Amino acid sequence: MKIDEVLQLLEVNQKKALTRLQELVLRSCWEGKTYASMADQAHYGAQSIREVASQLWHVLSEIFGEPIAKANFRYTLELRPLTKAQQQLIKKRASSTAPTLEFPSGPIMLSSHFYIPRSPIEELAYAEITEAGSVIRIKGSSKMGKSSLMLRITDYTASVGYRSVNLDFQQADSAVFANLDKFLRWFCTNISNKLQLESRLDDYWDEEIGSKVSCTNYFQGYLLEHLVCPLVLALNEVNRVFEYPVIAKEFLPLLRSWHEQAKQTEIWQKLRLIVAYSTEIYVPLKLNQSPFNIGLPLKLPPFTIEQVQDLAQRHGLNWTDGKEAKQLMAMVGGHPYLVRLALYHVSHSKVTLKQLLQQAATESGIYNDHLRRLLAALQEELELSAVVKQLIAAQAHIKLESILAYKLESIGLVKLEGDRVNFSCELYRLYFAQVNFGAEEKRTCN
Known part of the structure; x- marks a missing residue:
């Protein structure tokens, strides 16, 4: 059995593509590399490499019915040919995974063939999120891929045994922002619900000590205390909070204070924050109160011409000479959504690229x-x-x-x-x- 066949068999078993980190670990172990060298090569934490590898050995052991570990991985599988049943499964999957076109709308699903990694952004995020008390800041304008990246980070954290909560502030009613107390109670209640925990706000909320301290006590005394593993809190479209300066001036420093507490209190090291926003904050905050000057900053760039060509190929288009990609980028730059929408329509043969570009800025164009x-x-x-x-x-x-x-x-x-x-x-x-x-x-x- 070759390493590519091992990877294909794992994907058949998991019914989804391997992550970049999983593939890196398997190929590196096949080549006899150490976990430490993998961590150095890919800029991951050594512990996260070990955790991913441990899960892979468990899955492989179940597939082959005998213990598989780093020490015997290649020796055991290289001598073993694929069975006819395994060959048929791989062949069936290959034929069923011919590109099924997806209309670009919302976050790109984890199983999608059309997600284009923007290395080293994903690798940096996966490494950072395993650090105690870490904060990741994702900045990008509308439809640049913030939600799709967050989805992959939280999926990675699930693979290493963390709990995660995704909270999108665009889903909050305007009434939620009436005052700080109402907002923080909404915030805590939603997180409790997503963790499938009973809301116990009244046990921790005390108007005498204020909403921020009550919220902090609720996190420390209930949510974090309840969990034995790290909690990843993914906050999407935080710029919605910017529209309410009174709340922003209190809530954003609160996030910063939780990050600072992780340096002093062990239980706060469980909390990992991912904050996604589409613009700089225009609410004045002191430097030592802002959550936007700490942690790992990730700014989502436009696609490069190579990435546009890669995405075109995934749509079944032969744009290898770069001519068509350059023509499209001259109109829409490397904006992921605008590029994907064009490729969807061209690959559907609904319109030629020339026609699409001629009509792009008109009422009859695809971008209307x-x-x-x-x-x-x-x-x-x-x-x-x-x-x-x-x-x-x-x-x-x-x-x-x-x-x-x-x-x-x-x-x-x-x-x-x-x-x-x-x-x-x-x-x-x-x-x-x-x-x-x-x-x-x-x-x-x-």
Whole structure:
């Protein structure tokens, strides 16, 4: 049996693709490398390498009905051919995993063939999350892949025995942000529910000591005390909290204080935070109170031309010479969602790339819904519409007030370069150059 056959057999057994870390461990062990050398090579923690390997040996032992470990891994399996039944299973899986096109919408599923890793971001995240009291900060504008990355980090933590809770602040009703006490009670109740624990807020909440101390006591005395393993708290779209400065000024320093407590109190070392947001915070905080200057920062970059070509190939397109990829990127840059949407339509043969690019910024183009959502966001704030008109008129970078620049960056409309901004891609420049803001502004003001 060859190592590739071992990997295929494992994927058949697990009914999903191996993670990059699992494949790294197996191939390295097959080559006789030590766990320490694997950790150095891939920038992972040595302990996380051992934990992943231990789970793999357990699964392999069950598959082959005898103990498999690092010491006998290659010796035992290299001498053993695949059975006919195993060969048929692998062949069946190969035929059933021909690319099934997925319309790009929401986070990319763990089993998806269309997730493009942006190395070394994933490797750095997997290594960091195993550190006691760690914080990972993921920044990226709308539809850049923050949720998909968070999904993979929490999946990795599950593979090493951690508990995780994903909380998306976009799902919170506006009423939740009425005051700090209501917000923190909502926060704690949701985490309790996702951990399938009874909510016991009244046992820990005391108005005499305040909401923040009550929330901290609830985490330390109940949630963390209840768990024997680390808890990964994945907070998505934290920038929603920025819209409520009174709450942001209290809640964000609270997250920072929990990270600081991990340096002093063992139980807080169980808590690992992943914070995803689409723009810089524009609520003033002291440096020693902000959670946005600690931990591991990960900024999601656009796709490179190689990654666009890779994704095109996964869609069954032969774009190996780079010509088509360059044409697409000239219109949409390397924006993951815009690239994926184009590849979905071209691979479906619904439209040629040439037709798609000609119609891209029009009402009949594939980006019509996306562009209309951006327009609606601009029409909600007249200042933002005015900025877009300035950009169109200037046909170059312009300098903006920080808050306006951050708001436009958060929806992905512009890219920041120093203290100046410009459209993040040609698609947006072409579309908004032909939009008549005047009538909409008049209606909005009335």
